[in-house]
Amino acid sequence: MSWIDVAKKDFEDSIRSKSLWIVSLIFVVLVAGGSFAITLLPEGGSFIGDPLSSDNAIVALQSISSLLVPIIALMIGYMAIAGEREFGTIKMLLGLPNSRLDVLLGKWIGRSLVAVVPILIAFGVASIVIVTFYDVFYVTNFLIFLGVTVLLTLSFLSIAVGFSAASGTKGKALGWAVAVFFIFEFLWGSLLTGIYYFIEDSLPMAGSQHLPAWYAFFQRITPNGAYGALSNGLMDLGALGQYTDIAKLIGKETIPFYLTNYMFFAIMVIWIIVPPILGYLAFRDSDVG
Numbered sequence: 001m002s003w004i005d006v007a008k009k010d011f012e013d014s015i016r017s018k019s020l021w022i023v024s025l026i027f028v029v030l031v032a033g034g035s036f037a038i039t040l041l042p043e044g045g046s047f048i049g050d051p052l053s054s055d056n057a058i059v060a061l062q063s064i065s066s067l068l069v070p071i072i073a074l075m076i077g078y079m080a081i082a083g084e085r086e087f088g089t090i091k092m093l094l095g096l097p098n099s100r101l102d103v104l105l106g107k108w109i110g111r112s113l114v115a116v117v118p119i120l121i122a123f124g125v126a127s128i129v130i131v132t133f134y135d136v137f138y139v140t141n142f143l144i145f146l147g148v149t150v151l152l153t154l155s156f157l158s159i160a161v162g163f164s165a166a167s168g169t170k171g172k173a174l175g176w177a178v179a180v181f182f183i184f185e186f187l188w189g190s191l192l193t194g195i196y197y198f199i200e201d202s203l204p205m206a207g208s209q210h211l212p213a214w215y216a217f218f219q220r221i222t223p224n225g226a227y228g229a230l231s232n233g234l235m236d237l238g239a240l241g242q243y244t245d246i247a248k249l250i251g252k253e254t255i256p257f258y259l260t261n262y263m264f265f266a267i268m269v270i271w272i273i274v275p276p277i278l279g280y281l282a283f284r285d286s287d288v289g
Contacts (some may be wrong), residue, residue, distance in 0.1 A: 005107025024118035051135030077160025162275030210251030
């Protein structure tokens, strides 16, 4: 048995989870329903133009995905190895024989597939809605948005698997996963605002003032922040764009390298790679009983 067999078995076991499918169904309904709901809004406003295009759907789906994708990914990943340790099946898994690296890699790949499948289904249904009810379908933008959303999924999945590998129980792994979600979703912005106030003796007010480049960077250093910046940077959404253009935000025509799309892509890749590595190092040296 190798990491391939571990991944295959883990994928098959994971897709039997009723709670996973319930959450996935909710995501599919919200994505498809959100795409359809746009068609019911009156045209001529700042959000709905003429013709109605898939970019309108993307703007709405950015908010849905940035909230629900982390929940789905963390839910799928936190039990990956911590669950095996708590249920006592980790000894059997390591005695087949598999190295601890095989177990972690197989679990990561298996859970990644499980996490990405609902995303692909949801976007597939949304594309059918767009083709059926919208005037214009910008396929390139839609595929870019799908790709960036997959990166966001893998980022949070990797964080969860990393904590799962480093935790002795599923309770601890779940606690870390919940903490990560609340920090990135709700606390990170407040923390940066406090630091900004301490340094600048004022509050950051995007739109009414130019913000320093360091502040813009740290806003986008989380998976969600990099996701928003990369979405806005790779897709020309014009006035529909949900995320502020960085050049306008910092008041410079030439932006520093650490605020480019390449950097935001690198940030997401780092979130995908580093947490499982750190989790493996803890898992490698731990006593599994």
